[in-house]
Amino acid sequence: MARRTPKTHTPGPDDAPMLLDVEGLGRLIALLAEEGYVVLGPRVRDGAVVYDEVRRVADLPVGWTEEQAPGRYRLVRRDDEAVFGFTLGPHAWKRSLFPPRRRLWRAERSEGDGAFTIAEEPVEAPKQAFLGVRACELAAIAVQDRVFMGGAYVDPVYAARRANTFIVAVNCTQAAATCFCASMDTGPQARSGFDLALTELLDDDRHVFLLEAGTETGRSFAARLSAAPAVPEDVAAARAVVARTAEALTRTLDTDGIRDLLFGNLDHPRWDEVASRCLACTNCTLVCPTCFCSTVEDTTDLTGAVAERWQTWDSCFTMDFSYIHGGSVRKTHRARYRQWLTHKLASWIDQFGTSGCVGCGRCITWCPVGIDLTEEVRAIRESADIPPHTTSANQAQAGR
Amino acid sequence: MKIHTIPEILGEVPFFRDLKPEYREFLAGCARNVHFKAGEFLLLAGKKATHFYLIREGHVALEMEAGNKVFSIQTIGEGQILGWSWLVPPYTWHYDARAVEPVSAISFDAKCVREKCEKDPVFGYELLKRFSRLIAERLMATRIQMADLYQ
Amino acid sequence: MQPPTPLQTAAHPMTPVSGRVLRRRWETDDTFTLDIEVAGGRPFPFAPGQFNMLYLFGVGEVPISISGDPDDPSKLTHTTREVGVVTRAMRRLRPGDTLGVRGPFGSAWPVSEAEGRDVVVIAGGIGLAPLRPVVYHLMRHRLRYNRIVILYGARSPEDILYAKELGQWSARLDVEVLVTVDRAARRWRGNVGVITRLIPRAPFDPENVVAMVCGPEIMMSFTVLELHRRGVASERIHVSMERNMKCAIGLCGHCQYGPHFICKDGPVFRFDAVEDLFRVREF
Structure with a gap:
């Protein structure tokens, strides 16, 4: 894909940006809590930045940043007090919209005729505010919106939680070595999908946040923060910081004709090569902010009178995932990695009209052996049997 | 009811249909009509392959004995050719072929046909093309059967 | 012709309705047929080629194609082979036993398109x-x-x-x-x-x-x-294609086949839609 210049957010007349200082950020957290939102945001825990409940600015990873590389993540101290001076940890917001495990229903069998009645689990959708959603994560939420709410069937829990979620985006002021949002046209500037957006401005003179509203709800919250109006220079400074972040991105993924490239090379030797490294550990699918596969477990209690159905996250890297009578369809790591990558980057486009990858790089960082999907695509592209645009999977099969 | 002559019959069967009429005439010269009762054997494994058949009516089962049981491994019916081992040295049959029901067939004398093939390579090639297609089809069918298709 | 959509009785499409076994008969050594009446004798319209998710209390749920007469929606007929935990438990069902039904799901054979041919x-x-x-x-x-x-x-x-x-x-x-x-x-x-x-x-x-x-x-x-x-x-x-299915409504991801979800885009496909993938191993 030709790298498109990110569209800049053009403020409307009622959309006057404001400046919030660190105390103002604290007021925002307090205000959200006052309005009944559970505020979820980044926190340092177990050596990583994770998303959890935050009550005050001090709960945020103030003064922390991280080093990321394929298969590597390490928190390090900053030499300043930046609040959002890091990028992404292993958590994606999907866990708060699409819970990793939940009960769907509970059935009770009557003593007499063995018939059973089913009680559906009530839909739980607490009001929640996401604080610190990055541009790539906004894109990931938009992708999951299409998956869970865009088709004939809507996931009622996702839809209810989504409706009750307030989003405060944060523009990235630095890039991790694993980031490639610009290639996927999702960042680093947050363009849509947020109620409020913050850009942290930190220099010798000041430590403030440019506050911009993306929705009516966001505007009404902003109005209650008694923040100072921003001047055009502040907006320019915020844009400049994000532009520097874009320039600092080192990783790229060429998405030009990627669907045909991958489907035209389903028997490329690179799949064998990557399979020799892949452990099929499922990490990439668990940290991925768009992976949506789930399974169900049917259980009974010890008396056998009560049965339940639970839905849990699943991964296409497990052997069970493709099991049909007689065995799994995808027995080898080669087939499973190929399934994941071709789905993420190619068939997702057919299914949902968008790529399944937002360029967050989590799968690269959290792969225990450091497999890098951008590298895998590059390897296939550079030695493709068939270049994109001229292919059908059949041709690739013709030599068999 | 019209009685068909052997050349007429050969002209209707896909296997021989597009052969030159003179070649069909020649083949007819090596052929005769035969009839089998249900249960009679048309071929016996290990015996000399002295002829081959065009099945006109009824069907024939290729059989194999395995573990003291007799299995039918393929059936050959109307319009199909039975037997190709007459073309390949040492010219002996590999399976038994038994009439499942009353069978009418045309039997071709293998020696007569082979000698003509040697003398007239154009005729020989035409016949070989047809038989190699037949052998390939049977081989393919056997391979598919090995895949246990309906598992 | 749009194939029928599932009976909607629950808020969540993952919740089965209950059905009662009317009859079970053996077709071969390991294959049997169940006739099922949906709760309250509700008619169950379906198109040839569609499938249901059948749930056995506490054991699990499996996709099984509908093998009965589409012009007789008064009962549901399913033929299945014992191949797994759920189908092995299903063989023990007797007339009067209860099971869960979700469906019908999926695409249909082109019986209208075939008219005149x-x-x-x-x-x-x-x-x-x-x-x-x-x-x-x-x-x-x-x-x-x-x-x-x-x-x-x-x-x-x-x-x-x-x-x-x-x-x-x-x-x-x-x-x-x-x-x-x-x-x-x-x-x-x-x-x-x-x-x-x-x-x-x-x-x-x-x-x-x-x-x-x-x-x-x-x-x-x-x-x-x-x-x-x-x-x-x-x-x-x-x-008609088969892949693992858990939800049957295109959300769980298991039945993907390239661009298709077998559960909602299939199971019946016109061959040119799947031709390119058909002989790719382990796909």
Whole structure:
């Protein structure tokens, strides 16, 4: 894909940006809590930045940043007090919209005729505010919106939680070595999908946040923060910081004709090569902010009178995932990695009209052996049997 | 009811249909009509392959004995050719072929046909093309059967 | 024609409705048929080719194609083979027992599109079960179709599904039924050989036929090769695909097949929609 210049957010007349200082950020957290939102945001825990409940600015990873590389993540101290001076940890917001495990229903069998009645689990959708959603994560939420709410069937829990979620985006002021949002046209500037957006401005003179509203709800919250109006220079400074972040991105993924490239090379030797490294550990699918596969477990209690159905996250890297009578369809790591990558980057486009990858790089960082999907695509592209645009999977099969 | 002559019959069967009429005439010269009762054997494994058949009516089962049981491994019916081992040295049959029901067939004398093939390579090639297609089809069918298709 | 959508009784599409077993009968050594009445005797309309998710209390849920008569929505009929935990438990169901039903799901065989044409139904093994509703439909509306040919292959004579009905169909003068088995003992008087051998001489016009093929992928794969050789274009061939299914509503991701979700885009596909992926191993 030709790298498109990110569209800049053009403020409307009622959309006057404001400046919030660190105390103002604290007021925002307090205000959200006052309005009944559970505020979820980044926190340092177990050596990583994770998303959890935050009550005050001090709960945020103030003064922390991280080093990321394929298969590597390490928190390090900053030499300043930046609040959002890091990028992404292993958590994606999907866990708060699409819970990793939940009960769907509970059935009770009557003593007499063995018939059973089913009680559906009530839909739980607490009001929640996401604080610190990055541009790539906004894109990931938009992708999951299409998956869970865009088709004939809507996931009622996702839809209810989504409706009750307030989003405060944060523009990235630095890039991790694993980031490639610009290639996927999702960042680093947050363009849509947020109620409020913050850009942290930190220099010798000041430590403030440019506050911009993306929705009516966001505007009404902003109005209650008694923040100072921003001047055009502040907006320019915020844009400049994000532009520097874009320039600092080192990783790229060429998405030009990627669907045909991958489907035209389903028997490329690179799949064998990557399979020799892949452990099929499922990490990439668990940290991925768009992976949506789930399974169900049917259980009974010890008396056998009560049965339940639970839905849990699943991964296409497990052997069970493709099991049909007689065995799994995808027995080898080669087939499973190929399934994941071709789905993420190619068939997702057919299914949902968008790529399944937002360029967050989590799968690269959290792969225990450091497999890098951008590298895998590059390897296939550079030695493709068939270049994109001229292919059908059949041709690739013709030599068999 | 019209009685068909052997050349007429050969002209209707896909296997021989597009052969030159003179070649069909020649083949007819090596052929005769035969009839089998249900249960009679048309071929016996290990015996000399002295002829081959065009099945006109009824069907024939290729059989194999395995573990003291007799299995039918393929059936050959109307319009199909039975037997190709007459073309390949040492010219002996590999399976038994038994009439499942009353069978009418045309039997071709293998020696007569082979000698003509040697003398007239154009005729020989035409016949070989047809038989190699037949052998390939049977081989393919056997391979598919090995895949246990309906598992 | 849009195939029927699931009975909506619950807020969540993952919640089954209850059904009661009316009858269970054995078809072969390991294959049985269940007739089920949906709670309250509610009619259960479906299109040939669609499937249900059948739930056994506490044991689990499996996708099974509907194999009954689409013109009789008063009961649901499913034929299945014991191949896993759920189906093994299902064989113990007795009349009066309760199970859960979600459905019907998925796409349908093109019975309307085939009107005025020859129809060839090609089934292998238990693949006859999802096609039986098609045969019922064709028989009931016989005049809408030109020639009707049913080709069926099974491993052995003992594995033939719906043997009695196959006999009844083949007794009709307006339907051609050809059955073949892979191997047989001597008492079998029918065809022996793979199903593909029935195709070259089956009485249909390759230019004007609709082929509906169901069986294991390997069987469908060789069948399609033979249909192509006969001159039947991919656009006139339809196949029914199988992959793992958990939700049946396109949300759980298990049944993906390239761009398709078998549960909602399939299980019945026009062959040209899946042709490119069909022989890719482990896909």
